[in-house]
Amino acid sequence: MTKYIVRRLLIIVPVLAGISLVLFTILAMAPGDPFEELATNPNVPPEVRMNLRAQFGLDDPIAVRYVRWFTSMMKGDWGFSFVSRVNVETLIMQRLPTTILVIGSAQLLGLLIAIPIGVYSATRPYSLFDQIATTGAFLGFSLPTFFTGLLFILFFSIYLDWLPFIYRADISASGWRWWWEHIRQAIMPVAVLGLFQAASMTRFMRSAVLDVIQLDYVRTARAKGLAERVTVVKHVVRNALIPVVTLVALQVPTIFAGALITEQIFRVPGIGSLLISSILANDTPVIMAITFVFSALVVVFNLVADILYGWLDPRISYR
């Protein structure tokens, strides 16, 4: 098992290098020059500009620039934000926990909704419950998160006036009240994201259970007189979860897209909204770093899924 994990970890390095190569190529191909501002500024003589370019190594061959950029990324030196004059890594570290918290709770909510509903409707295929659940799931993943978010605000914040629609990091309360305010403002973003995830996960879960439930060992379990509940929970669900793990991991990029949008709608101070505001402010170092962080997170979640898959399914050998 350890060997398997190490192998998986080693695969990460070329993947990250590949992703960084793609990102760097995009950046290098892009028109525009970080020193454009200096070029148009008449107070800066051309020699100074040339010196600056040389100093920052902008005239070096592209391969050299890539290697330099990649090594400093790996060392954790991600540069300065043009706008807030702070280290990019500090900026991201301030925002990342919020994003992870929102995504994590949304994912948890999604699983809590999807697993029971998926199992229940797959054990009673084409029943009324199943039809309602399937239709609901279909509607759910056809509803884009930006529209659900607006609908939630319209209904829960404006019409009912129950929940705040702006996420605030600086709540001036303490103790229980502080917790309550935090939970209250997180309900809508988490629900929007979680329900969207739940919709596609319900479909995965349902079809996985349908695949497993007709296998011979399930019939054996029933034949030897196990209660239906025990058969479903111990024999069917455990095995149906194996493919679902992979599918859920493959969904991770979708979750990030959703998180970006929900953070923007509810003004959650996470890295998604930081990305948008950096794009609007032309803050290239931050934009590059956040895109890289998102890619790295996708890779990490794929790794986690791989390891979980190996652990859940004994047929996979840990070569």
Added chain:
Amino acid sequence: MAGSIPASRTGSRAAGGTYAGAPPTAARRKSSSLTAESWRRFRRHRLALFGSVVLLLMVVTVLAGPLVYRVPIDEIDFKAKLKGPSWAHPLGTDDLGQDVLARMLYGGRISLAVGLSAMLIAITVGTAVGAMAGFMGGYTDHALMRVTDLFLSLPGLPLLLLIVYLFRDGLKKALGPEVGVFVLIVAVIGGLRWMPVARLVRAQFLSLREKEFVEAARGLGAPPVRQVLRHILPNSVGPVIVAGTIDVAAAIIAESSLSFLGLGFPPDIPTWGRILFDAKDNLDFAPHWALFPGTAIFLTVLSINYIGDGLRDALDPRKVL
């Protein structure tokens, strides 16, 4: 972006096997061509049929609407701003008093065009990559699949935002604001969505390559190009059509998300997502402004997803309908 490729109604996996010839039931029916047979199976899926009707209505409205409903999209009228639906403005007005219906009809054309064009790009690239990998095998296959895996682990939306941010101004200058942004968005969305198609096509090619009829063609001296174009490719279109349908929906959502974040089309090109972006700060005074375009996106995506579901059932020969 809606899920990549959702499982079908009955839980059978997306056709990993072959899609060759008519299903066994067709033998009893007299003279049903493959298309007719698929159409018969497609009609069985009532929601898919319903989705096709809704989508067709949507397309016709968007194409013919501006010819009938001749209100300009940018006529500013401050006296009528943020008004709800009325006879003069069937879907109300926005904060500048512009007619929401006219804007939606115009924007719908673009949203749908983006969806279709991005899908075509995704399918073309995906089929090309998958076909090459599946037919050549060996080292080419290995390299192409690594590239596919790499693209699969790129985060779609953030990367989309990054590319649009970096290249928007350049393309705007080169091709004009409308065409430039359109080309950019379509190319990037299509360029980030070809991977599932490539995998499907490769799987199809791997199994079809070894089939007897391809072997026969090879034995008769058909050159590789003919084997691929004439024998293998036509037999692997089924899953591609299904994936392509769902890609249209995903591309529409991707474009709307971009515009909704204020980074897609400029404000004078009111795609549905862009209207939502403009409307979102006025939800409490003018909910209609956001509700109509949002519903339009939702209905379009829902219909397309149902059509995809129906096509999956119709084109899966292993499924008896």
